[in-house]
Amino acid sequence: MAEANSYNFTSVIDEAKISGQQWLVLLVSLFTAMFDGYDTQGIAYVAPVMAKDLGFGPALLGPIFSSGLLGLTLGALFFGMLADKIGRKQAIIWPMAVFGVFSLATPLGHTVTSLVVLRFLAGFGLGGTLPNVTAYVLEYAPRRRRALLVNSTAAFFAFGSIVSGILANILIPTWGWQSTFYIGGIVPLLAIIAVVIYLPESVRYLLLSGKSMDRVCDIMRRIVPDRNFPTGTRFTLEPQITGVTVKALFTDGRAYPTLLLWIAFVANLFILTYLVFWLPTLLREVGQPLTVAITVTVWYGIGGCIGGLAMGWLADKIGSLPKVLATGYGTAAVAICVAAVSLTNTPVLLVAMFLVGCCVNGGQGSLNTISAMFYPTAIRATGIGWALGVGRIGAVIGPAVGGALVGAAFAPSNVVITNVLPAVIGLIAIALFNLRHATHSEAAVAPNPAS
Numbered sequence: 001m002a003e004a005n006s007y008n009f010t011s012v013i014d015e016a017k018i019s020g021q022q023w024l025v026l027l028v029s030l031f032t033a034m035f036d037g038y039d040t041q042g043i044a045y046v047a048p049v050m051a052k053d054l055g056f057g058p059a060l061l062g063p064i065f066s067s068g069l070l071g072l073t074l075g076a077l078f079f080g081m082l083a084d085k086i087g088r089k090q091a092i093i094w095p096m097a098v099f100g101v102f103s104l105a106t107p108l109g110h111t112v113t114s115l116v117v118l119r120f121l122a123g124f125g126l127g128g129t130l131p132n133v134t135a136y137v138l139e140y141a142p143r144r145r146r147a148l149l150v151n152s153t154a155a156f157f158a159f160g161s162i163v164s165g166i167l168a169n170i171l172i173p174t175w176g177w178q179s180t181f182y183i184g185g186i187v188p189l190l191a192i193i194a195v196v197i198y199l200p201e202s203v204r205y206l207l208l209s210g211k212s213m214d215r216v217c218d219i220m221r222r223i224v225p226d227r228n229f230p231t232g233t234r235f236t237l238e239p240q241i242t243g244v245t246v247k248a249l250f251t252d253g254r255a256y257p258t259l260l261l262w263i264a265f266v267a268n269l270f271i272l273t274y275l276v277f278w279l280p281t282l283l284r285e286v287g288q289p290l291t292v293a294i295t296v297t298v299w300y301g302i303g304g305c306i307g308g309l310a311m312g313w314l315a316d317k318i319g320s321l322p323k324v325l326a327t328g329y330g331t332a333a334v335a336i337c338v339a340a341v342s343l344t345n346t347p348v349l350l351v352a353m354f355l356v357g358c359c360v361n362g363g364q365g366s367l368n369t370i371s372a373m374f375y376p377t378a379i380r381a382t383g384i385g386w387a388l389g390v391g392r393i394g395a396v397i398g399p400a401v402g403g404a405l406v407g408a409a410f411a412p413s414n415v416v417i418t419n420v421l422p423a424v425i426g427l428i429a430i431a432l433f434n435l436r437h438a439t440h441s442e443a444a445v446a447p448n449p450a451s
Contacts, residue, residue, distance in 0.1 A: 005233045009203055009220075012235070014143045016224045021200075025140050025223075026149060028194050029133045030156040032096060035188055036130050037160025037301075039103070039122070042180055043068060044277055045168035049177045060112050065277070066396055067116040068123040073392035075127025080385010081246070082128075084378060087209075088136045088202035091128060093195055096188045098125025104185030107178035127392075130157070130368070131384035138372040138380070139204055140223065147321050148312035150369040158304025158361045161276070165298055207237050208378055246386060248379045257374065258383070260433040265367055265391025267426035271332070271360045271419045274398035275300065279353070282412040286343045299350050300357040307362020312369065321373075322434035325366040329427035332359035333420050340417035363426070367391075370433075394422070 043065065051060065075095060083091030102122035109115035134153050141149040164180070171179040200219040207216060217233050249258045279300070280293040311328060315321035332355070339352035368384060375383030405415045 005230065007229075007233065007235055009207065009235045009237055012220065012224060012227070013140065016142065016227070018142060018145065019223060019225055021222045021225070022140050024198055025200070026137060026152070028191075028198050029092075029137050030152060031191055032092060032129050032188070032195065033133045033153040034156045034160035034163070035096075035099065035184065036126055037157035037162075038164045038184055039068070039099075039126055039160075042161075042164035042168065042184065043119070044280075045165055046172070046177045046180050049172055053177065054110060056112060063112060064115050064119055065399060068119040069273070069392055069396045071120040071123025071125075072127035072395070073389045075124040076131055076385045076392065077127075077389035078124075078385075079128025080131045080389070081382045083132045083135065083385070084205075084380070084382050087205040088132055088139070089195070089199055091132045092136065092199070093192055095125045095128030095132070096192050096195070098122075099129070100125075100185045100187075100189035100192075102185075103181050103188070106181040106185075127388070128385075131388050134368045134372050134384055135380045136199075136202060138369070139202055145316060147315035147366075147369055148309065150312065150365070150372060152309060152312065153365060153368065155305045155308035155362070155365060157364070158301045158308065158357070161301040161304070162298055165294065165301070169294070203235065204237060207235060246382065249375070249383055249386060254375075257433050257436060258387075260429045260436075261367070261371055261374070261387050262390045263429040264426045264433070265387050266394035266397075267422035267429065268360060268364050268367055268394070269391045270394035270398040270401075270422045271336075271356075271426075272364060272398075273395040274402050274419055275353075275356070275360075275416075277399040278402040278406065278415065281406070282415055283343060285412050288344065288346070292346055296346075296349060296353050300353045301361065303354040303357020303359075304361020304364075307358025307360075308365035309362075310358065311362050311366045315366070315369075320434070321366055321370055322430050325363055325370070326427050326431045326434065328359035328363050328366070329423050329430065332356050332363070333423040333427070335359070336419050336423060337417060340413045343412055343416070360423075367430075370430075 047064065075098075079091050079095050099122050102118055102125065106115070106118045106122060109118045130153065134150060137153055138150050167183060168180055171183070200222065201215075203216055203219055203223075206212075206219075213234055214231070216235055217229050217231065220227070220229055220233075220235065248254075276297070280297055283293040283296060307328070311321070311324050314324045318324070335352045335355040339349055339356060342348040342352060367387070371384045371387045372380060401418065402415060405418065
């Protein structure tokens with residue numbers, strides 16, 4: 001009887017239909033992921049108005065931008081490791097609470113120093129959401145739809161950047177720049193209620209930590225309602241790593257692929273933040289009106305939404321997300337070249353930046369998914385958290401390099417075309433990763449013949 005009532009958790013999820021509870025888990029998770037994009041892009045819209053209102057020059061915005069990105073980096077590292085110790089659900093709730101509180105407090109800052117501190121603390125909380133949401137969605141996603149569903153977390157990151165632009169245009173003229181931070185603080189704090197009520201704890205975490213099997217069984221009845229698992233049912237996992245440390249990312253043959261993933265993360269986030277912060281300024285320099293600058297930036301974000309979902313869908317069809325991502329980076333390199341020589345040709349520029357958004361913003365979600373699939377459960381959030389944390393180095397360096405080139409009076413086209421290099425580096429890194437670990441990666445996203 002004990003043998004008959006024992007099931008492998010992964011097999012149950014892979015074989016079952018996607019239930020209403022799984023869709024609810026996905027929707028709540030995506031809602032939390034959206035705030036990463038909202039805040040990252042939102043500060044770029046708010047900053048010039050904020051600087052003018054508080055009476056300091058645009059040059060002093062640099063430390064404010066950097067402090068938020070530094071907070072994101074450290075938050076991703078800290079909460080990624082913490083999740084593997086306290087559980088995914090708690091490690092989603094606490095970062096949201098930290099971000100919400102310090103986003104609400106940001107308008108209280110009236111000096112550069114106070115804003116640097118507040119943005120760092122808000123970023124620290126925000127940095128913990130995406131790695132844990134990614135790992136969480138992966139756990140409850142069946143293999144046949146895994147890449148698409150996990151990639152959707154990054155699509156909502158891009159969606160958040162679009163929302164921030166729309167709200168900034170609506171709110172700032174009437175309610176001031178402070179209102180965007182109020183929205184960005186109140187909504188995540190309210191969302192915690194939905195997380196507490198509707199998100200079950202990670203089953204993998206409960207099994208690894210030896211928690212009550214009855215609790216696991218209760219969660220599985222909700223996730224897979226048509227199975228109606230009886231009391232006493234036991235669930236098992238595939239063999240796991242013991243001990244959750246950063247060192248585990250470099251053992252058992254993981255050192256080389258971990259380094260390749262980190263390189264790809266740095267390259268991708270370099271391009272993503274570089275263009276987010278500098279493209280509107282560069283377009284104004286070549287004589288484009290502000291409306292065009294905003295429209296191009298929004299289409300860059302829309303490309304990220306569509307690209308993330310499209311890459312996931314293609315990966316589920318062909319069985320290799322790394323191959324899809326490598327192709328995306330090659331496409332991005334070409335599209336960046338086209339954008340660089342078309343800064344005054346609005347129709348061509350819109351198409352080129354849409355494609356860059358598809359491949360780079362969408363590529364970020366693919367990187368998150370590849371990392372989540374590569375690392376075993378016991379170190380999954382640690383692996384994603386450190387990849388995002390190290391990748392934020394690119395997010396810090398990108399805007400700084402753009403600022404240096406603009407300050408050195410480089411032509412706007414040359415400032416844009418600089419992003420071809422990290423696109424090529426990302427392509428090489430992910431291609432080498434695929435060559436070394438194609439079997440592992442493809443098994444993780446292989447289509448289910450029964451689907």
